[in-house]
Amino acid sequence: MSWTSELTVDDDAIRSNAAYFAAATGGRLMAVLKADAFGHGAIANSVLAAGATSIGVTSIDEALALRTAGVRAPILSWLNPVDADFAAAVGADVDLAVQSARLLHAVGRAAAQRGTRARVHLHIDVGMARDGAPAAEWSALCGVARELEALGSVRVVGVMGHMSCADRPDHPQNRRERLVFTNALRATRRRGLSPSIAHLAATAATVTGVGSGFGLHRIGAGLFGIDPSGTSDRLRPALSLTTTVVGSREVAAGTGIGYGLEHVADRRTKLALLPVGYGDGLPRAASERAEVLVRGRRRPVVGRFSMDMLVVDTGDDLLAPGETVTVFGPGDQGEPTVAEWAGWSGTIEHEIVTRIGSRVARIHRTTAATATAATATAAPANEEAARA
């Protein structure tokens, strides 16, 4: 089995980012590893070793997968439908965030059946009308929580909120959302609950400080070198995507390239074919804008992106099959960055890193002399796809 494209995950960069946030938050770091750690794969042990004290994920399935992988640290799952497997979550010692009385009852029932208490974080919508209980329902939600605490099926250990505009520290919404959050915390205590931990800030709110001052920080993007506020120069990107030249050719001026022949060579030139495309997560919207690094030089991707291939105009260089091309990386060698790819396709870095597909091998690298490891991980189904 050989992979034509490789996504290299620089575990040292992630460790360094995690250590930065652990220090910046006084050790109050929850590492957010949803969506396969933003596409970075198995890095839970690295971030825990670097100072994270707990892990946050979206679904119970994600939490259980971490437990199966041997993670013992506290894990919080914050988004589940009412028929989710709360019993499995409680059985695996996974904390649950809830945003409605219905969900809270479902969690309580599951815990009662197991003869134990569920550890619950009540989730308030501080202002983006997405997840979390609307402020108008908060008091009633606290009332239900108090009842279930009395019955012995839940224990409210935390209160969480999530900010909408923290990447713009001057936005007036930030003050409003902090106020909604502190009011909700106060109401929680008035209702007889005593959560030991409150958490409002994610990466942007931590970097800019607009969500600081509470017990825990939920950091996702920042661990992977992404700062939505664009204000920190302390974070290192961790991903590099390389691929392998399949073939090359010389074409005459006037040659149309790719579907629709939208790109026409303006001179005699050489083209290289790369076995990676939008089916592997590279955004088609970057067609006619994207560049890659070839033999130390930036070269343009030409024509529309295909599902499985890209064509690169390599100028005077006729590439040999098997040569390595860098699609993106941290930028140290002049290669395009994930941020540039996001710019070329009108999206954010998060979307680029979470979409790299299963035909691409994930390789974890660390330069630590004692722990040199390069392990490819792939599901069996992915191997099938790669052979196809």
Ligand SMILES: *Cc1c(COP(=O)(O)O)cnc(C)c1O
């Ligand atoms: C994704 C997510 C986070 C992490 O946000 P980043 O900006 O990636 O740090 C924190 N909290 C919630 C509720 C999230 O959905």
